[in-house]
Amino acid sequence: MPNKIENNKKLFGTSGIRGEIKDEVTCDLALNVGKALATYLNGHGEVVVGYDPRTSNQMLENAITAGLLESGGNVLKIGMVPTPVVGYAVEKLNASAGIMITASHNPSQYNGIKIWNQNGMAYTSSQENEIENIYYSKKFIKSDWNDIGTIHYIDEIKKEYINDLLNTVEIKPGLKVVIDSASGAGSEISPLVFRMAGCEVITLNSQIDGFFPGRNPEPNEANLQDLMKIVKATNSDIGIAHDGDADRMMAIDENGRIGDFDKLLALLSQYMAEKSNKNNDIKVVTTVDAGLCMDEALTSVNGTIVRTKVGDVNVAESIIEEKAIFGGEPSGTWLHSDFCMCPDGILSGLRIAEIVSKKGPLSKLLDDIPKYPNIREKISCSKEEKITVMENMGNLLTSSFEDIVDINTIDGVRITWDDGSWVLVRPSGTEDYIRITLESKTIEKANFIRDRCVEIININLDK
Incomplete structure (x- = not known):
């Protein structure tokens, strides 16, 4: 949900900065966030900047870039990309930080800013507090004319991301998949990757459009009715839905039923544990609101569940601390520690497809997982x-x-x-x-x- 930035002097919410354009998220805000981040980085280093298709994103990108440059930061522009590409790029390019301009699953009139660490993990609350203190104190570094930062355009990073995704999964050829990208940031890459992985792909809401004309970007049952019908009508094996920035994933089974959040997370957790080369101390991280089926799924493969606070950054921190093989929230925000510490809805979808291609219908796999009141x-x-x-x-x-x-x-x-x-x-x-x-x-x-x-x-x- 958006946070009232001016009213309570709280810049960051549970998932970065988020609010309505004009009233809460403005160019002034973006400019000063850029200055604050560059100041936090001591006026040097390289910052990856990406954005989703929202109508206000290039406006905010220009403002953030100006702030970074004025305070001595160098900007690596990667353009319109899914959020996971930003996290991946920061780590791959050995950048100092990353910025993704997105309001994720919120409607078109909202936008936001989320900051990423060198390891691809989102900034922690303590890091956000430091940025916030600089932002409100306005104690920004100001560079001389000969020390202003520079802009570089990084065009190859999407291709590298796609290649590394394909090297991470093994999907048996011929799986029929319907992909609903909500006209968001995953509209280009997600269908392309699935095709390159050997799937037959039908696309829905995969024309890039910051107004999100096909559906609200929140991938829940109310918004995925068309996808559910199309999966069944086309005799597809699976449906994959993303939110506006493709850091989340929701799956539809071959009968057109939306997958239960807890069951999908349990299914992939168990699969990742089975694939792990660990013989013991197999850990998966989830949040305190995840269901009983998570514990049962991990117990069956001699693994254990570690629970943490709600929020993907809390899951990420716990994955690192516990040396866990995987982690995620029941909302469809999953972190694949063998790939990158940024939530990745595209890789999540690929891994569900991999399971279905090897183990059979998604409906049976999910029905085999107990569901309790x-x-x-x-x-x-x-x-x-x-x-x-x-x-x-x-x-x-x-x-x-x-x-x-x-x-x-x-x-x-x-x-x-x-x-x-x-x-x-x-x-x-x-x-x-x-x-x-x-x-x-x-x-x-x-x-x-x-x-x-x-x-x-x-x-x-x-x-």
Whole structure:
């Protein structure tokens, strides 16, 4: 969700800077972000800059470039590309940092800026705080006329990215795939890579258009109805959908059903563990809101799940810390540590296609993964109430239930029972809600957990 930059003096949200053009994201903002990043880099180094097809992107690219140049940074322009190409390019070109101009799955009137590290991983919250402090203090480095940065155009990086993708996967020839790129940044590269990998490709919403005329870029069931129908009508093996910048992926099975978020992540996690050359200590990272099927999928191949805070940068940090083979969020944002630490929806789609080409229909693969009753609830409250209620939530929950085997407080409070049931009570990072997410092997227990959690929260809100 967009963050109100001017009202609360908070520049970065949960996924970089994001807001509406003209009101929140402006050329002035982009110019000063460029200056702040170059200042953070001590007025030298090279910064990769890319953007998705939004109508405001070249405007913002010019402003960011001007800011970088004025403060001594050199700019490596790679043009209109998917977000994963920016992360890949920073690492491949040994650049100091990367900038992707995108609002990801938000509608056309939104835009944003996300910054990437040398290893292809997004900037951490501590790094963003440093950029933010420079931005608001306006203590920018200003270069003399003979030290202004330079611009270089890097045209070959997309070709290198494609070649490295093709060397990463092994898809048996003949798989029939429908690709829906939402008219976004993946519209050129994704269909091309699948064809080069030996697939028969049908494209949908793959004409580049920053107005996103075919569908909203969020790849959810409501927005993928056309893709679901076309996959079934054309007897295709699989459908692949991206968001506006192609860092996410959603898959449709051959019957036109959208894949369950948790099941898709569990399927690929298990496959990556099977492919791993590790005999032990196989780890996959996911977030605290991922389902029970993740644990079961990894247990079956002698692996373990490591849970972290919601957000792809948190997953990336944990992958590095735990030396994990793979990681991802149930939203379709997956990180392939054997390729790059940037979320990559194109590689995610290729790997799902690889599994289907080798193991059979996606519908059967997903149906073989257990699905348990899942409930999501949200309770309205003010920002102040969120803080007050969550302060003692761990104690409130543990004193209200029996047979608890694990308590995780890394992001909200998640408790797990001896039968695998779990509940996560977490304050929303973008809205005035406390969210309850839970899963149990019976609907009766799921309802009991939900009702008790709602009661606990409402009592402490004095409702």
